[in-house]
Amino acid sequence: MKKSLIALAVLAASGAVMAQSSVTLYGVVDLGIGRVDYNPATLGVKRPNVKTQMHGNAIVNNGASRIGFRGVEDLGGGLKAGFNYEQSIDAENGAARSGYGRQANVWVEGGFGQFKMGRAFTPSYNGMEVWELLGAPGYSVVGNTYGFVGRSSARNNSQFSYKTPVFGGFSGEIGFVTKGDYHLNGKNHKIDANLIYANGPLGVGFSYNKVSKEKANYALGAKYDFGMFTLAASYNDARNHEVTDDEGNALGVNRRSGFTIGGLVKFDNVSVALDVARDTKHQNAYDSTVKYKKYTNAVVEAKYALSKRTFLYADYLRLDSTNNYGVGLRHNF
Template sequence: MKKSLIALAVLGASGFAMAQSSVTLYGVADAGVGKIEAGSPAGNDASDKTEFISGSLMNNGNSRIGVRGVEDLGGGLKAGFNFESGLDLDNGNNLGSGGGFWGRAANLWLGGNWGTFKMGRTLNPSFYGTTAWELTGAANYSVVGNTYNFAGSGPRNNSQFSYKTPDFGGLSAEIGYILKPDNGDRAKWDMNVIYANGPIGAGLAVNKVKDGKTNYGLGGKYNFGNFVVAASYSQASVGDLRRRGFSLGGTATFGAFALTLDLTRDTKNELTGDKYTNGLVEAKYALSKRTFVYGAFLRFDDTNNYGIGVRHNF
């Protein structure tokens, strides 16, 4: 009888512990057909042929599978992790953003009412500072993302330590830092300030590598209900060469259908020597809350690119 009571007590305690933690499997499947004349910042090569596309410039997003978990440590403190791997639906191979199997995310965090501290490979503050106002949800074919590369930083950092503040009525900030030995002997800092409350979304992204130029992006959007307008000004650099300009665009929503037009214009472009006006037209139709079809045309630095596909989130 005593052994039975002890066993029940152990099982009860175990069940309580399990109830305080959770692990979630999630992912994205995105594939279609398209033609790509331009390479992309992510390293996708141009083919100039209409073909099956997965993980390309003209997909809405990269297919991926990930696992994330969180444990309630008590007293308002939580611990969590996120591992995420890319998938190429063309052949089933790993599509690593950075070369590793968990190339999209590999990080650990602690959080509470004081904010969140994170360590590892993760989407960086400049990325979040851009997506606070960008119209496509940071699609692969985002004209702002491709022209100014998320304030010149790209979407992810390796070996990053970061702290994000709590939300103060829609206002938050995050700062990330990479130590010198983890970034080719050149320390890097990356930060954002975001305001998201009601119809307004705005974000400032700033980052700098030691001895490099300061990259930045400042943008905002306003939601009128069925119509959203957005504008921004950004500077991205590669070494001592800078690309600088503004964006202006809008999204109109008609039930399950949404149409986006977004334009960028260079005011300075030392990377190519020519100033470009780039543009994106995107159409999406929601089949459900997690699945939509899309078509997009991207005019990028004198190249024409298009894609038609289906995206399913799970």
């Protein structure tokens, strides 16, 4: 009888421990049909002999297909620990996309804020996401014109970051990558930061990032949700704008600055949006005498929600004189 009671007590205790932790499987499947004329290797030059085809991870997709796991454990006393692992997948054939790991980090948080280590979103991207009109889709006119606050990726490898608690809608985040971990021959470190105000319908974000011995990038934007209508605007100064090809290979660095303004209208489960970017400066990052053409870029998006997790979308992206468009279906699970 005593052994049975002990066994029941152990089971009850283990059940209580298990109840304090959880792991969630989640992901996105996004496929569409469209045409991509933009050639990142040559500014303003269209791709030759491009045909309309299926796309799963292109600039005409709403989001990149992926699968991930996230977990959290309640350590007690208001303290929590967790992790996030996420991998990009090719929804056209089901394969994992080599070299496109998305998240791989561990964190701890409490009343003091949150500390995180590993591959994660940059603080500057998190600041941009607060005001990006469409939620930073693949066809974001901001991201495709000025990068993610000048960077080719929205994530940093080997990043240490700290995020403050929210005080009256204000919060801040700072990230750091050491010289030994950053990719520039181990001679440069990187600092990344944001300052955010998000309270009710108003969101404002300031983003900053800098690689040592290089010029800094920054962006400031705001978005206001009136209910049926949303308005967003920003200023971006990407003084080290990284240009990469479709596989993420570096093609060069330029300076690109400009404004964006856009609006979104909702009608029940339908939304229509227009976001426009206009260059004020476009030149070689380290030789101001080498200037490129200034562009007015724009994206038009229409979405129809089939449910809370699934929607149809259509987009047209005018990017550096090229025409890119697509229609697709996205399902979140």
